[in-house]
Amino acid sequence: MTAIQPPPDPDHSHRIRSRLVLRTASRAKLHVLRRDATPTHTPPPGRTTQYRIHHDPCASQPSEILHISATETLISLFLPLAVPTQARLSSFVGALALGDLVKSTLGPKGMNKILHSTSTGEITVTNDGATILKSIALDNPAAKILVNISKVQDDEVGDGTTSVTVLAAELLREAEKLVTLQRVHPQTVIEGFRIASKSALEALEKSAVDHGKDPVAFREDLIAIAKTTLSSKVLAADKDYFAELAVSAVLRLKGSTDLEHIQIIKKQGGKLTDSYLDEGFILDKKIGVNCPHKIENAKILIANTPMDTDKIKIFGARVKVDSTGKLAELERAEREKMKAKVAKIKASGVTCFVNRQLIYNYPESLFAEAGIMSIEHADFEGVERLALVTGGEIASTFDNPSGVKLGKCGTIEEIMIGEDKVRTRSHRAAASFVCSAHTYLCICSLQLIKFSGVAAGEACTVVLRGATSQMVEEADRSLHDALSVLSQTVKETRTTLGGGCAEMIMAIAVDEKAKKTEGKKALAVESFARALRQMPTILADNAGYDSSDLVAKLRAAHYEGRSDAGLDMDRGIVGSMKECGVTESYKLKRQVVLSASEAAEMILRVDDILRAAPRRREGGH
Numbered sequence: 001m002t003a004i005q006p007p008p009d010p011d012h013s014h015r016i017r018s019r020l021v022l023r024t025a026s027r028a029k030l031h032v033l034r035r036d037a038t039p040t041h042t043p044p045p046g047r048t049t050q051y052r053i054h055h056d057p058c059a060s061q062p063s064e065i066l067h068i069s070a071t072e073t074l075i076s077l078f079l080p081l082a083v084p085t086q087a088r089l090s091s092f093v094g095a096l097a098l099g100d101l102v103k104s105t106l107g108p109k110g111m112n113k114i115l116h117s118t119s120t121g122e123i124t125v126t127n128d129g130a131t132i133l134k135s136i137a138l139d140n141p142a143a144k145i146l147v148n149i150s151k152v153q154d155d156e157v158g159d160g161t162t163s164v165t166v167l168a169a170e171l172l173r174e175a176e177k178l179v180t181l182q183r184v185h186p187q188t189v190i191e192g193f194r195i196a197s198k199s200a201l202e203a204l205e206k207s208a209v210d211h212g213k214d215p216v217a218f219r220e221d222l223i224a225i226a227k228t229t230l231s232s233k234v235l236a237a238d239k240d241y242f243a244e245l246a247v248s249a250v251l252r253l254k255g256s257t258d259l260e261h262i263q264i265i266k267k268q269g270g271k272l273t274d275s276y277l278d279e280g281f282i283l284d285k286k287i288g289v290n291c292p293h294k295i296e297n298a299k300i301l302i303a304n305t306p307m308d309t310d311k312i313k314i315f316g317a318r319v320k321v322d323s324t325g326k327l328a329e330l331e332r333a334e335r336e337k338m339k340a341k342v343a344k345i346k347a348s349g350v351t352c353f354v355n356r357q358l359i360y361n362y363p364e365s366l367f368a369e370a371g372i373m374s375i376e377h378a379d380f381e382g383v384e385r386l387a388l389v390t391g392g393e394i395a396s397t398f399d400n401p402s403g404v405k406l407g408k409c410g411t412i413e414e415i416m417i418g419e420d421k422v423r424t425r426s427h428r429a430a431a432s433f434v435c436s437a438h439t440y441l442c443i444c445s446l447q448l449i450k451f452s453g454v455a456a457g458e459a460c461t462v463v464l465r466g467a468t469s470q471m472v473e474e475a476d477r478s479l480h481d482a483l484s485v486l487s488q489t490v491k492e493t494r495t496t497l498g499g500g501c502a503e504m505i506m507a508i509a510v511d512e513k514a515k516k517t518e519g520k521k522a523l524a525v526e527s528f529a530r531a532l533r534q535m536p537t538i539l540a541d542n543a544g545y546d547s548s549d550l551v552a553k554l555r556a557a558h559y560e561g562r563s564d565a566g567l568d569m570d571r572g573i574v575g576s577m578k579e580c581g582v583t584e585s586y587k588l589k590r591q592v593v594l595s596a597s598e599a600a601e602m603i604l605r606v607d608d609i610l611r612a613a614p615r616r617r618e619g620g621h
Contacts, residue, residue, distance in 0.1 A: 097140075109539075133151075146599060150164060226243035246483055261458050262462065287373055301392075349402075414447060501582075540572075
């Protein structure tokens, strides 16, 4: 805390109740302090009065002298803040706080956050920006805007959620300096940011490389992108293994971005490298009692309706009968009805029946006698995905089973992963990711149902293993990010270099643009470049390196013409990102710059924060 004490002067004494906005040198936070200032004399126009700022004895900063002009500057500082300024400062504080919260998770050396739900007691350990931002409670509108852009980034690209939040916060940090300290109008800052953003995106596009027409080189690009994405995740130690797995799964999609064809099954037990990619579809359920455990050329009826929809509920109901024999007749009638229903299903040519609802013992025994495999109580996502990959429809009634389109697949069989030393063949589906059969010795026995040779040939399943549920969940999030980025890269094949290389290329281009920009807009353009340079600075800080030295060397390397120079986070030096294989998706980088600049512009336009009245319901409801 700081206090302002003017030098004593007995000639004049009056008190001004004021609000003074100070920026301390030790923190980049905005502090609004209310203090009593007692100017003891009025200097002539053009002169200055000295105010000594006494710092807290515990603070590391020495006392400073604040020189304030006796005319307009003094009046503007000591007048109460206008409403637009208050709203803007509130927005800045909220956005900067959110950026500071997640920036420690950025990069391959980023830290994790523990998210503890006070209502359920659930624990989540993650460094995924989207997961963190979705889990925290916010009441600052500007912070909520940054959360929204991170969601858009997650939906559009699948990764870069932390980067877009941090870059937007850094842009607002620079804008706040211009608006508060240099008195640049927000509209001027916005115009400068637009000029800088356009220049940065042009430089990024020029630096992008496209190997889309060379399958071998493009596959290497995809593996490098997957490794870069996984470097900051829990899978970093096994990034080579999971990069191959992710690329193999995405290439099976044959250019599609529909990740619904890639199923991820999470099973606690074993270690991360026990995870594998398998062809077709795997359902996490068990086959019915006494039913066949393997079927060739299967025809599958998929349903989401209970088998006893038309059953008369006897238990709990009042039934008037003359004898117990008539009650038994009711039971026999129900069984005959169920037998007729099973006969209808059998007549449609079904060899496998999958129901999201319960099948019950009696119809299950009828299916077993007919040689039909029955699977009950399948989860909703599993039923939907099974219908997608087998080309079938989901029946909602058993009135006309023959009118429902059946799913088809080559083989249905039960597989096991468990401690009984069961050999589970992992075909590792893609042509470029073929390995021999592997034996898994895991903690618990797991039974799964595998559908091979499905109608959608691109369908595949990833079985994730891990020691704890938190480990498996974080591995799922990490792999999903990699799959999302890779699927977008297959569509937009251009790539760029990571490790702060792309940001430095854009920053240098923006600096050059600032030299050609007139007026105060040039200050905003320069601020945009400084915000871009903050990204490699944060990467170095999170790794424990000297960020000032590294970023200065990185900037010098780019000015010397080393356009592939970036931060080698393993050795803490400036190296070639091409040689290190640090590659990122061009679409991801482009979306980060676009979203961050648009969010900063939106917040800069704020001049008031209004609390909306509760919505009134019409008609007295």
